[in-house]
Amino acid sequence: MDAESGSLAAVTRIRAALSAPGTPFTAADAPHGPRYTAGPAVLRDFLELTAGHGDRPFLALDGRWLSYRELHAAAAALAHRLLGHYGLRPGDRVAIAMRNLPQWQIAFWATQLAGLVAVPLNGWWQPAELAEALDDCAPALVVADAERAERVAPWLAARPDRPWLLTVGADRPAGPGERRERFEDLPEPAPDQRAPEVAIAPQDDATILYTSGTTGRPKGVVATQAAWCAATVAPRFFSATAALCAGRDPFTLPPQVTLLTFPFFHVAAFTTLFPLMANGGTAVLMHKWDPQRALELIAEHGVTVFSGVPATALGLLDAADQRGLELPSLNVLNTGGAAAPPELARRVARRFAGRVEARNGYGLTETCGGVIANVGPRYLEHPESIGLPSPALAVRIAGPDGGALPEGAVGELWLRGQAVFRGYWNQPEATAAAFSGDWFRTGDLARVQDGEVYVVDRLKDLVIRGGENVYCVEVEGVLHEHPAVAEAAVLGVPHPVLGEEVAAVVRLRPGAAATAEELRTHVAGRLAAFKVPARLLLTERELPRNTVGKLLKGELRAGFGGS
Incomplete structure (x- = not known):
């Protein structure tokens, strides 16, 4: 892996070649955003x-195959x-x-x-x-x-x-x-x-997927056949990009064996399965997440790809470290469904000495899964970025008036393209609020630098402390860099003068030791003083998450007396 292979210029050239006219990933402008010009019309x-x-195994579960x-x-x-x-x-x-x-x-x-x-x-x-x-x-x-x-x-x-x-x-x-x-x-x-x-027909409805409901009542996300067909193309484009960055021919790669930890009802499972199915790969299933069982399945099936939320990926690495396992068959560790701490990519690189490639992406139920990805050596060099968009996706960083903000400015991430859903089932008001014309308003705060997207927080997770914006994801990432930290959640809690102050809940690794003050000092050595958690709770319990690994910050906020 040389410096050139991981440069933004090299990645840009590879993406341009893959999406050039006449290739499987060509996209063109259309009335409601860019669309792929080739590929399936319906699922x-x-x-x-x-x-x-044919008889290649698609699914493996408990010694049985489909x-x-x-x-x-x-x-x-x-x-x-x-x-x-x-x-x-x-x-x-x-x-x-x-x-x-x-x-x-x-x-x-x-x-x-x-x-x-x-x-x-x-x-x-x-x-x-x-x-x-x-x-x-x-x-x-x-x-x-x-x-x-x-x-x-x-x-x-x-x-x-x-x-x-x-x-x-x-x-x-x-x-x-x-x-x-x-x-x-x-x-x-x-x-x-x-x-x-x-x-x-491509415009026919294909699915209704319900949102995870971490911020309110779940909504039924309606996606068309055309949107899902875009979702079958994007992950293959990202995989091909990663292969070419590594000097491999993406069209002659052997079928992968993936340990799939996402539940089928979650959109990230589709992002995992579509490229696997296209290449004739096998998905190894689990009844429930268990890192020790995951290690056994990786060895038993020769798993080449791990796919899960960052929390399960970290749990897998912890379990492998405790048992001193090298996981020789593994070559890709792919995370999605929740924000990955930048330390995860660095840890994968250190542990496997470059043999295992870490990948990260961004997608929502409303985009039929992953539409932006950071892959190859570029992810290791810039793990705080979610990467570059798929060919059939347009990105805007919008200001309060909806206008496009200049490069580097933080605003709301808006998306437009084939994979975007058509609306919320039986909720016309919610649908209207989610769109500005053809642009879908994600509710995420982000910036764009050299074409790459950096998500800094959810709009609702932003802490405004005395007029200063504190992005929880940034502080969580710094806490995760501390060797004693297993999990960290940062949130805002009410303050009578400042409006909000920064709080954190941290679970330490088994056998590790660190005080709240030590962790605050660690953050203070890397971030401005107003970003340092004024209140930091240590807990021995796993942090509450929904079924796909997203932190339930409402429950954590209640522990500080907030609502």
Whole structure:
């Protein structure tokens, strides 16, 4: 890895070559933002591109495998059943509520082949939360594993127009008035089963994904077939960029084996799976996150790529350090879903002496996953950046009046392009507030330098201390540089004079020792005095996060007496 390969000029040249006219990643201006000129038009087209992988394993779980051939046959057969036996019609919603099981992927792709709208639901939601989302999307079918089937049972029982329920791993037969089937009882699909002939257009709705709800009630994000097709292209573009930066041919790379820790219902799982599927790779699944089990799976399956939120990546590294494991098969550690502390990239480089490449990206439910990425040696040199946008994405740093700010200025990150969602389900006011013309207002504060994007904080996480702006992500990054710190969360709490003051909650690594004053001194040695946490709590408990690893700062704020 030489300096030139990691320079911005080199990365820019590589990106330009990959997205030149006539390449798979060419994008052109369009009325609502840049769009790819090649590639799939609808998700059915993308799935068909993977048919050539045949008997290669797609998913691995507990010693069982689902091949690409089996995925295609099962999804096509279920698509016929959705339209025929269940009587669903294009545009109807299919809610999927289960853990990361192979049947999840079969159900999702069946909905796409049938022209239906898939509604992935958070597998950790409790009955009331599930009922709220089900009331909102009004599905014609719910696909659920045994645990989720019990949780949705009260909602189903209360519905006068009770939808179908298709279960996985549930033994209870259908009761009076129930329209219920078991996945295990479905007819065995023919090996050459073909999908139903259904007209599907790029502008048709493909999914409703609910936001994580860390700042309020979850909203149903509606994305079209075209938006998701952009999402199948962007991660492949970033992977190709990383390969060329490393001097490899991106079009002859062997299929990867990825340990997937994101839940299928989260948009980051799609960003992980799409390039994997395009290349005929295998996703190794886990029932729940366990760093020790993850180490075993990496060794057992020869995992080459780890994919997860920064918290799980750090946990994996800690576990490997404790056991002195080298993880020889691993070559990429890919994080997303939450802000990665800059120290993570440096730690990966030190630990593996450059053998393992760290990658980071930025995406939202509203952008169908990753649309900006920092890959290759550039990420190591500038780990505080989220990188450069995909070819079919336009970026604006907007001031309070919506006008574009000059380079280096901090403003709200606005995005425009093919992958951007079309609106919030049944929430026209929220949709209107999220857009300024064709520009989606992300709610993130950022700046652009030499084309690269630097996210400095969430608008709602910004601490304004006596008129000075304090970006929590920056302070968290400095705290993570301290060798004793395992987790850190920075937030604003009320102050009678300053309006807000900076507070932090820190969990130390097992066996490490540091005082609150020592950590404050550490921050003071790197940042201005007004950014140093005035209040710093040490805790032995893991910091509260939602199911995809985002910090729940509202719960932490309550510990300081804030709301």
